[in-house]
Structure formats: structure tokens, C-alpha cells
Amino acid sequence: MHALVSGVFILLxxxxxxxxxxxxxxxxxxxxxGITARNxxxxxxxxxxETAVGGTAFFDYDSDGDVDLYVANGSRFEGFPPGQEPTNYxxxxxxxxxxxxxxxxxVGDTSWSMGCAAADYDNDGDLDLYVTNFGRNTFxxxxxxxxxxxxxxxxxxGDERWGVGxxxxxxxxDGDVDLYVANYIDFSRDYTSTVPCVWKNVDIFCGPRGLLxxxxxxxxxxxxxxxxxxxxxxxxxxxxxxxxxVVFGDFDRNGWPDIFVANDSAxxxxxxxxxxxxxxxxxxxxxxxxxxxxxxxxxxxxxxxDYDNDGYFDIFVTNFExxxxxxxxxxxxxxxxxxxxxxxxxxxxxxxxxxxxxxxDFDNDGDQDLFAANGHTYPQAxxxxxxxxYAEPNFxxxxxxxxxxxxxxxxxxxxxxxxxxxxxxxxxxxxxxxxIDIFVLNLNSTPNLLRNDGGNEGNYLQIATVGTRSNxxxxxxxxxxxxxGKRQVAEVRSGTSFLSHSDLKVHFGLGTxxxxxxxxxxxxxxxxxxxxxxxxxxVLTVREPAx
Numbered sequence: 001m002h003a004l005v006s007g008v009f010i011l012l013x014x015x016x017x018x019x020x021x022x023x024x025x026x027x028x029x030x031x032x033x034g035i036t037a038r039n040x041x042x043x044x045x046x047x048x049x050e051t052a053v054g055g056t057a058f059f060d061y062d063s064d065g066d067v068d069l070y071v072a073n074g075s076r077f078e079g080f081p082p083g084q085e086p087t088n089y090x091x092x093x094x095x096x097x098x099x100x101x102x103x104x105x106x107v108g109d110t111s112w113s114m115g116c117a118a119a120d121y122d123n124d125g126d127l128d129l130y131v132t133n134f135g136r137n138t139f140x141x142x143x144x145x146x147x148x149x150x151x152x153x154x155x156x157x158g159d160e161r162w163g164v165g166x167x168x169x170x171x172x173x174d175g176d177v178d179l180y181v182a183n184y185i186d187f188s189r190d191y192t193s194t195v196p197c198v199w200k201n202v203d204i205f206c207g208p209r210g211l212l213x214x215x216x217x218x219x220x221x222x223x224x225x226x227x228x229x230x231x232x233x234x235x236x237x238x239x240x241x242x243x244x245x246v247v248f249g250d251f252d253r254n255g256w257p258d259i260f261v262a263n264d265s266a267x268x269x270x271x272x273x274x275x276x277x278x279x280x281x282x283x284x285x286x287x288x289x290x291x292x293x294x295x296x297x298x299x300x301x302x303x304x305x306d307y308d309n310d311g312y313f314d315i316f317v318t319n320f321e322x323x324x325x326x327x328x329x330x331x332x333x334x335x336x337x338x339x340x341x342x343x344x345x346x347x348x349x350x351x352x353x354x355x356x357x358x359x360x361d362f363d364n365d366g367d368q369d370l371f372a373a374n375g376h377t378y379p380q381a382x383x384x385x386x387x388x389x390y391a392e393p394n395f396x397x398x399x400x401x402x403x404x405x406x407x408x409x410x411x412x413x414x415x416x417x418x419x420x421x422x423x424x425x426x427x428x429x430x431x432x433x434x435x436i437d438i439f440v441l442n443l444n445s446t447p448n449l450l451r452n453d454g455g456n457e458g459n460y461l462q463i464a465t466v467g468t469r470s471n472x473x474x475x476x477x478x479x480x481x482x483x484x485g486k487r488q489v490a491e492v493r494s495g496t497s498f499l500s501h502s503d504l505k506v507h508f509g510l511g512t513x514x515x516x517x518x519x520x521x522x523x524x525x526x527x528x529x530x531x532x533x534x535x536x537x538x539v540l541t542v543r544e545p546a547x
Contacts, residue, residue, distance in 0.1 A: 022398075023454045024363050025413030026438070030449040034097045038446050040086040041074030045379045048207035049134050049187060050074070052164065054355060054423025055115035056441050057501035058430065059127050061105070062146055065539075066093045067428040067503050069439060070129060071447065072113035077189070085110040088131065093430060106148045109138050115424070115499025119168035119177045120472040122225050127473070132163030132181060132499070139227075156227035161214040162187055167495025169248035169257045170471050170524050171234075172277055176221040177471050177494070180236075180259055182243030183214035200388075202380045208242040208264050215240040216261065220277075235278045241266035245302035247496045249313045250478060252334055255526065257476050260288070262299035262317050272334075285335075288315060288328050292338030297323045298353075301425075301498030305359025305368040306489050307343075308403055311480070313491065316345070318354025318372050318498070321381075321388060325354050325372055344404045345370065345397055352392045353377055356425025356498040360436045364458025364509030366486050367399035373440050373498070375421035391419045394440065415450040422448075428503035434460045434537060436507055459510040459536040461519075465492050466543045469525035474544065478522040479506050483513035483536075510536050 030036070042050025055072035062068065069091040080086070087108035091098035102108040112134040118127045126142040139157040140148035152158040157179065165182040172178065185208055193210030197203060218236040219227035231237040245262035252258065256273035263269065267289035271279035283289035291297050298320025304313050312330035319325055324346035328336040340346035356373035363369070374392040381388035396412045397405040409416040420442040430437050435455030440448045461481065465474025477492045490506045510516065519531040523544050534540060 020411065021413070022363075022408055022411045023457060024435070025453045026415030026450040027413055027453060028415050028418060028448045029451045030447050033449060034099060035069065035091055035449055036446060037071060037073070037089045037100070039073060039441060039444055040076065041443055043076045043078065046205055047077070047189060048185065048205050049112065049162070051377050051443065052184065053112075053114060053443065054441050055113065055132070055499035056424045056426045056439050057116045057118050057129070058426045058428035058439065058503045059118035059129070059501060061090070061118075061127055061129070061142060062092065063126055066095065066432060067430050068093045069098060070107070070116055070118075071441060072116055072131065072424070072499070075110070075112040088113050101146070105146060106150070107140055109133070111135055111138065114164045115166055117166045117168055117495035117501040119475060119494045121168065121177055121179075121221060123176055123472040125472060130157065130166055130168075130179065132166050134162050134187075136160050137163045137181065151225075155225055156229070157219055159183070159217050161217075164244055165246035165495070165499050167246045167248050168475060169259070169494065170476050171257055171273060172220070173256070173524050174223065175469065175471055175525070176223050177473070177475055178221050179219040179227060180246050180248075181217045181219070182246045182261055183216050184208070184242055184244065184264070186212040186214045199378060199380070200386045202378075202383060202386065204378050204380055213240040213242050213266070216243050230277075233277065235280060236271065239269055239281055241269070244300050245317070245498055247302045247304050248476065248493060249304040249491060250476070251313055251330060253312065255522070260302055260304065260315055262302040264300065265296055265298050267296060268299060268317070282334065287336040287338070291323070291326055292340070295323075297326065300353070300355045301357040303357045303359050303370070303496060304491070304493070307359060307368045307370075307399060309367065309486070309488055311487070311489050316357060316359065316370060318357045321351060321353050321376065324350055342403070344406070347407060351388060352395075355423045356440065356500055358425060358427045358497050358502060360427050361507065361509035362396070362436060362452060362455050363398070364435060364455050364460050364511065365401070366483075366488060366509050366511050367401050369399045370397035370405060371395065371425060371438060372397075373422035373425045375423060375443060391421050393417070393419050394422055413453070415448065418448060420445055420448070424498050424500040426497065426500045426502045429462065429507065432539075459513055461508045461510060461516055461534065461536055462539045463506045463519070464504070464539060464541045465521070466541060467523065467525075468544045468546045469527060470523045470544055473504055474523065475504070476524040480520045480522070481508055481516050482518045483510050483516045486511075486513075505539065
């Protein structure tokens with residue numbers, strides 16, 4: 001009897017705890033801060049192009065120390081009257097508000113834009129911007145005076161295919177960043193699908209299965225302000241799948257950045273860098289091409305982080321309804337294991353369609369948590385018999401520090417009570433208060449800026465890298481820290497999530513630790529730099545030693 005009573009008491013306590021709000025709460029501040037531009041993506045929702053828009057980027061374009069915001073926008077097939085075309089948006093962070101500077105900065109692309117990523121590709125000290133489109137992509141060079149120049153024609157990178165995810169990384173370690181662009185479908189409204197376009201006995205738009213994949217492209221930075229398509233030479237051109245999310249990461253810790261590509265309804269790619277300008281797709285042998293049961297998934301977004309603090313980067317992928325979001329644990333030695341159910345990230349996710357995602361320590365306790373933006377692909381999901389919905393709530397997974405996660409969205413404040421058709425997501429400490437906030441783009445709606453309130457009850461350290469021998473942003477730098485016996489590792493990364501880009505500064509939650517005993521930076525140049533006894537609760541700028 002005593003054991004029974006004790007068991008009931010424990011269950012009641014667990015239930016009460018689960019109902020309590022988290023100390024960290026998220027609130028939507030987008031409208032209050034002036035971020036009000038409405039996304040436009042199609043009008044009829046008859047074609048798959050209309051559902052894929054979603055890129056956002058947190059990046060400090062004016063080098064004033066706080067992150068600004070770029071938002072990709074779409075279009076519609078019937079077009080718009082002259083002067084009424086929707087544009088992409090650039091918002092400058094003024095601390096207490098965001099101001100639309102799109103026109104003044106010269107980045108109001110009126111293409112049907114998809115994704116974006118930022119990096120200092122010419123090593124001149126400011127961040128440039130690459131935008132993928134349904135049609136020719138656009139490359140903006142930062143002039144350093146608050147304006148950009150469209151250098152697509154003279155620099156290269158203006159691929160005409162349907163570009164989606166993109167990311168920068170210094171693949172040959174020559175001191176400048178290269179560019180990978182995932183392409184989706186070789187799309188035409190006149191194409192006929194080779195498979196029925198039906199979902200739950202409802203006619204839907206076609207794709208991706210049954211349509212032609214476009215094939216990805218890899219650009220080598222020539223170091224003179226131009227990019228060269230080296231897809232064939234690099235071993236990228238052979239695989240033609242429906243690319244979506246792209247992310248760089250040194251998964252085998254050999255110093256050479258590898259590339260993970262999340263493919264929709266096709267095997268994923270893990271391009272292992274051979275160190276000679278070429279890549280080999282090890283997705284199948286590494287265990288990340290399929291889910292743990294050997295199934296192709298409708299992969300959308302991808303995130304990389306060390307969730308178990310073992311020093312090796314793991315991969316999280318968001319997927320389609322009826323599947324589950326997949327967490328691949330890095331087993332070292334070139335192998336990954338699908339631990340989605342063991343880690344409990346698959347406990348919820350089956351009814352939803354996942355898109356933007358990221359590892360981030362929202363409560364500053366020293367463990368990487370997870371976010372997933374959700375929203376269905378088909379408007380027909382609102383039909384009663386589908387048992388689905390077009391607009392869906394987003395997910396927040398709290399890392400419990402034992403290899404498992406708890407889905408805590410309902411306890412995370414009013415920002416997670418919002419129900420939208422969400423797509424891209426970016427992460428940054430936009431208000432510089434020591435915790436990470438989230439920007440979410442919503443299809444044919446206004447966006448959300450989820451301010452993190454309370455995450456900074458734990459200490460933190462943010463690190464901004466400045467390369468000298470390495471690329472100017474230090475992209476690809478692996479940073480290892482140790483604080484009160486806890487070790488963490490992160491990497492400076494450009495391009496991640498779903499067609500999006502997050503702040504280049506690396507954020508470490510420290511819990512109660514007031515001092516970080518050691519910070520070790522492994523720069524792309526091969527230089528290893530060690531700092532000792534670094535104070536918590538600061539943004540630390542680290543410049544690579546010149547020799």
C-alpha cells in the first residue's frame with residue numbers, strides 16, 4: 001500500500017510540474033518592434049512553389065554590434081502591377097525597434113525569393129548576402145556604408161534553377177568562404193507528374209515526387225571577388241535529389257568542413273570533405289540518408305549541434321506529417337545513429353510538418369535545446385476528414401542533460417501559443433540581454449519575433465571570431481570551452497535551419513559558472529588558440545593570431 005501511495009504521489013507531482021510555466025518565457029515582439037511586413041507566396045496554392053518560401057537571416061550588416069534582420073519574400077504567378085511587387089526586407093536593429101531600410105540599402109529583391117545566408121566572402125570586413133530564388137539567385141556585396149551592390153553578374157552565383165537552402169564554408173581552407181546551394185525541383189507549371197497528386201483522398205498540388213529534381217551547385221571562391229561553379233570537379237553534380245536544408249559541419253573532427261544536405265522525399269547527403277577539393281557522399285554508410293527504419297523522409301530543415309556534449313556534432317532534421325523529426329547522434333568514426341525515439345524528440349511531431357529548426361541553449365544551462373517551426377504543406381489539411389490542420393503550433397524541446405528531451409512548448413509562454421503556417425527560423429540574441437531569441441517566418445502572414453525572457457537567469461558567454469589567416473568571419477572555427485567541469489563545443493556557422501541564417505556569434509550557456517576556465521579555438525587555418533579564466537556574461541571578440 002505504501003508503495004502504491006508513493007507511486008501515485010510521484011505521478012501527481014510530475015503532472016503538476018508539467019503544468020507549471022517554465023522560468024523562461026517567450027513573447028512575440030515583432031509588431032511592437034516594427035517588423036510588420038506580410039509574407040506573400042502565391043495566391044491559389046495550386047503549385048508547390050507557393051508553399052516553399054521561408055528564408056530569414058540574423059546578421060550584423062552595419063557592423064554596429066547588434067544583429068539586423070533580412071526576410072525573404074515571395075511572389076505570385078500572375079504577377080503584380082508595376083510598383084506593387086512584394087520585396088524582400090532588411091530591418092536595421094536600433095535597439096528599441098527595427099527600422100525598414102530595404103530601399104536605402106538596395107536589397108529589395110522582387111524575385112520569388114526562397115532562402116538566404118550571410119558571410120564576408122571578399123574578406124573586407126563586412127557581411128555580404130546571398131539570396132536564393134525561384135529563378136536567378138542574387139548576390140549582394142556589402143559596400144560598408146550601409147548599402148549593398150548586386151554583383152551577381154560580375155561575381156557569379158546567379159544560377160537560374162530553383163534555389164532553396166544555401167550556406168557558406170571554407171571547404172579548401174584557403175582563407176575565403178565557398179558556397180553550397182541546394183536546388184529543389186526543375187519546375188514548370190506545364191509539367192505532368194509521374195505519380196498521382198493525392199493526399200488522404202484529396203487532390204493536391206504535385207511534387208516533389210513525380211517531378212524532376214534540379215541538382216545542387218557548389219561554388220569555389222576564387223579569392224578575387226568571383227565564384228566559380230565547381231560542382232563537377234567537387235563530386236557534387238552527380239547526385240540529383242530534391243535539396244532543401246544545407247549546413248556545414250566538421251563531423252569527423254579532421255579539420256575539414258563537411259556538408260549535410262536534407263533532401264525532401266529522397267536520401268539525404270553527407271558530403272565528406274576529402275581535403276583535395278573533392279567530396280564523397282557518405283550519407284548511406286554514415287547512417288543519415290534514411291531514418292532508422294530505412295525510410296526516405298520528407299526532410300525540410302537541418303540543424304547541427306552537440307546535444308550530448310561529447311565533443312562531436314549531431315544532426316537534427318525536420319520532416320513531413322506521418323513521419324517524425326529525426327535526431328542523428330554522432331557515434332564517431334563516421335557513423336550516426338537515429339536516436340529520435342530514445343531521446344524523445346519523436347514523442348511529438350507525427351501530425352505536424354516541420355521546417356525551420358535549430359539547436360540553442362534557451363535556458364543557459366549548458367545543454368543544447370531544440371526548436372522546430374511547424375506548418376502544413378497543403379491548405380487542404382483543414383478539411384475535417386484529414387485529421388490535420390494547415391496552421392500548426394511550433395515545438396520547443398528542453399534538453400534534460402541525460403540524452404533525452406522534454407517537449408515544453410505549452411509551458412514556454414504566449415509565443416508558443418501562436419498557431420501559424422511557419423517556415424524559416426533564425427536565432428540570435430537580438431536585444432543583447434544574454435539569451436537567444438527566435439525569429440519565425442509565417443507563410444502568407446506576418447512573422448513572429450519570439451523574445452526570450454528569463455533565459456539569462458543562467459550565465460553565458462558569447463564569442464565573435466575575427467579571422468586573419470582564416471576567413472574574416474572565422475566561419476568553421478570550432479570552439480571548445482570548459483566551465484565548472486562541463487565541456488561544450490560549438491562551431492561558427494553560416495546558413496542552417498530551413499533556408500535561413502543565424503547570428504555568427506557562438507553562444508554558450510554556463511548555468512551558475514562565473515568563469516570559463518578555458519576557451520580553445522581551432523581556427524580553419526590550423527591555428528589553435530587558448531584563453532584562460534574568461535569572465536561570464538559578456539560578448540567576447542577573439543581575433544585570430546596573425547602568425
